[in-house]
Amino acid sequence: MGISIIGCGHKMPKFVATNKHLEEIVDTSNEWIIKRTGIKQRRLITDETLTELATQSSKDAIDIAQIDKQDIGLVIAATFTSDTSTPALASNVQKELGIERAIPMDLSAGCTGFIYALATAKSLMESLDIETALVIGADYISKYLDWEDRKTCVLFGDGSGAVVLKRGEQKGIGSIYLNGKPDVEEVLVINDKQATHPWRDAKHDDKRIHKLAMKGAEVYEFACGAIVETINKLKEMSGSQIKKIIPHQANGRIIRYASIKSKIPLDNFYINIQKYANTSAATLPIAIDEAWKEGWLKKGDQIALVGFGAGLTWGGMTIEWNLPNFV
Amino acid sequence: MKEKLLAILAEQIDMNVSELTDDKRFIEDLDMDSLDMVEMTVELEQELDCTFEQEDLEGIKTIGDLIGLIEKD
Ligand SMILES: CC(C)(COP(=O)(O)OP(=O)(O)OC[C@H]1O[C@@H](n2cnc3c(N)ncnc32)[C@H](O)[C@@H]1OP(=O)(O)O)[C@@H](O)C(=O)NCCC(=O)NCCS
Numbered sequence: 442m443g444i445s446i447i448g449c450g451h452k453m454p455k456f457v458a459t460n461k462h463l464e465e466i467v468d469t470s471n472e473w474i475i476k477r478t479g480i481k482q483r484r485l486i487t488d489e490t491l492t493e494l495a496t497q498s499s500k501d502a503i504d505i506a507q508i509d510k511q512d513i514g515l516v517i518a519a520t521f522t523s524d525t526s527t528p529a530l531a532s533n534v535q536k537e538l539g540i541e542r543a544i545p546m547d548l549s550a551g552c553t554g555f556i557y558a559l560a561t562a563k564s565l566m567e568s569l570d571i572e573t574a575l576v577i578g579a580d581y582i583s584k585y586l587d588w589e590d591r592k593t594c595v596l597f598g599d600g601s602g603a604v605v606l607k608r609g610e611q612k613g614i615g616s617i618y619l620n621g622k623p624d625v626e627e628v629l630v631i632n633d634k635q636a637t638h639p640w641r642d643a644k645h646d647d648k649r650i651h652k653l654a655m656k657g658a659e660v661y662e663f664a665c666g667a668i669v670e671t672i673n674k675l676k677e678m679s680g681s682q683i684k685k686i687i688p689h690q691a692n693g694r695i696i697r698y699a700s701i702k703s704k705i706p707l708d709n710f711y712i713n714i715q716k717y718a719n720t721s722a723a724t725l726p727i728a729i730d731e732a733w734k735e736g737w738l739k740k741g742d743q744i745a746l747v748g749f750g751a752g753l754t755w756g757g758m759t760i761e762w763n764l765p766n767f768v
Numbered sequence: 769m770k771e772k773l774l775a776i777l778a779e780q781i782d783m784n785v786s787e788l789t790d791d792k793r794f795i796e797d798l799d800m801d802s803l804d805m806v807e808m809t810v811e812l813e814q815e816l817d818c819t820f821e822q823e824d825l826e827g828i829k830t831i832g833d834l835i836g837l838i839e840k841d
Binding site: 476477656658659661662665666694698 | 801802803806807809810822
């Protein structure tokens with residue numbers, strides 16, 4: 442018995458912001474962004490909602506899975522940018538899909554959120570005897586970006602991806618490695634709103650509150666260590682040679698570093714950061730769906746998903762890809 | 769220590785140790801950028817079992833500077 446991905450989908454906002462668009466608003470250049478990150482463009486939410494993107498990506502995953510949506514017993518959305526602070530994005534998607542009964546919840550673990558969500562879904566499916574689950578990775582990070590800060594605004598984009606998990610005969614998800622440590626130096630933080638009641642002195646509130654603040658070099662260093670550690674752990678735990686890796690898409694240079702250190706050729710790392718930039722918890726399910734639909738991911742492939750991000754959090758899992766080749 | 773450091777650096781940037789003289793500047797002469805510098809520090813921390821503070825690294829421009837920093841620790 443195992444738990445497998447039986448369907449996947451993704452949905453991006455329609456507006457494409459190229460590096461040229463960013464040159465118009467901050468002091469940057471297409472060349473700088475490509476050389477340091479590999480990013481050429483990103484999608485940004487304009488008139489959509491995150492709920493709409495998450496719902497559409499879920500519908501596509503359900504169609505591929507060929508299941509009745511009422512069979513879904515658990516909906517987990519990895520996100521920290523739900524349209525509504527409450528209900529959760531997962532609840533909003535449950536409503537939009539019309540799933541009458543299921544357990545919906547959001548999970549916030551930065552860019553590692555989707556890995557954490559898959560691991561959580563697997564555990565709950567086993568402990569609560571749930572047959573089918575929907576796991577979403579979706580983020581609307583552009584609403585927290587400081588569009589005057591060239592060091593951060595060029596790096597991110599919005600989007601959503603989703604997978605359907607099902608218990609069955611096939612192995613599917615194999616080894617799981619999750620980890621986290623305190624972000625003592627506050628290298629990647631978004632401060633939230635403070636109360637505005639009359640008894641709280643708001644005079645000293647930072648006016649950049651609500652904006653993503655990042656120490657780039659420190660995050661880069663953390664990410665390089667975390668991605669290599671995760672690949673090594675997964676190799677050790679699974680005892681097998683991992684053939685293909687779908688990594689979190691934060692910076693193409695981090696992926697290149699991982700390829701050199703793990704001695705796995707760069708062609709065996711799936712990369713789509715050039716199109717979408719870093720969509721936080723959404724990068725992995727978007728990449729899974731594209732990798733499969735482009736024919737990069739094939740039935741029987743032993744793959745590893747690897748993530749890292751705010752928290753600080755990192756981790757990954759091995760998966761035997763069971764879906765038939767996409768035609 | 770110095771030999772090990774030069775060997776690690778030579779491997780990372782794919783050059784001969786003999787070319788890595790003390791006066792070589794990372795960015796101007798060795799064609800590295802700030803992200804290569806971060807990758808180099810990750811390597812050195814692992815291989816030499818030490819830790820660097822970001823502030824200490826900011827003043828490091830040449831191979832000689834880096835050797836000075838490591839020998840100080
Ligand atoms: C963001 C990142 C690409 C910046 O690269 P870096 O080499 O560390 O850049 P630095 O911040 O040291 O800046 C180097 C120079 O480029 C400049 N710069 C920064 N962003 C720039 C931009 N978008 N365009 C042009 N110049 C830029 C800096 O101002 C600095 O100039 P200065 O030396 O004159 O002050 C890199 O740090 C990174 O990718 N970090 C990890 C980010 C990440 O993955 N976050 C999410 C994790 S889930």
